[in-house]
């Protein structure tokens with residue numbers, strides 16, 4: 041059994057609210073029996089080095105962790121602080137967890153809210169999946185399918201067809217993970233489950249819940265997804281992490 045905790049959109053901005061919510065979720069996950077943690081982007085709110093310094097502390101648990109950038113991140117500071125690296129190339133990484141591989145691709149376009157997997161990232165994904173002997177999960181920040189939520193659909197992945205082409209060449213992909221929409225959502229993409237991790241910093245709402253142009257609920261508690269895979273079936277449980285109340 042492989043169990044993956046999926047966190048997204050911490051938007052660390054140096055202020056106490058985002059820090060507390062991210063700490064609350066990560067402290068909770070630290071106490072769980074999971075095999076790995078994935079964080080699908082928008083780690084920092086402004087892509088600033090001091091935001092990543094805070095994020096590095098908070099996102100460190102006893103579990104192996106893999107992190108990709110989102111549209112609020114900046115590759116340079118992201119690499120320098122979180123990965124001890126340099127450069128502005130897409131941040132594409134793989135984490136092997138027992139027989140399973142977790143591939144996180146960089147769908148960010150520097151300076152833009154919408155996403156795209158560039159040629160180098162698509163080639164990396166294609167080659168890494170080919171080199172993966174067992175089952176694989178593919179994650180990225182931007183969602184590749186419509187979520188029936190006009191605001192986030194307008195800033196989603198711009199080249200889902202290119203991703204579908206790559207995924208279609210490999211039979212070992214179990215599911216696709218994303219963030220960006222700040223909502224615990226489940227849909228499909230390219231015949232696979234597409235599971236969206238809830239936003240730690242806030243919750244994105246649908247037009248059926250809010251009339252706002254950018255419909256966001258700030259008062260809902262932060263959450264995460266728990267993906268459980270037995271080699272055949274994937275089951276996802278979504279959890280919120282409310283404040284501890286003393287009894």
Ligand SMILES: [Fe+2]
Nearest residue numbers: 049082110220
């Ligand atoms: Fe976000």
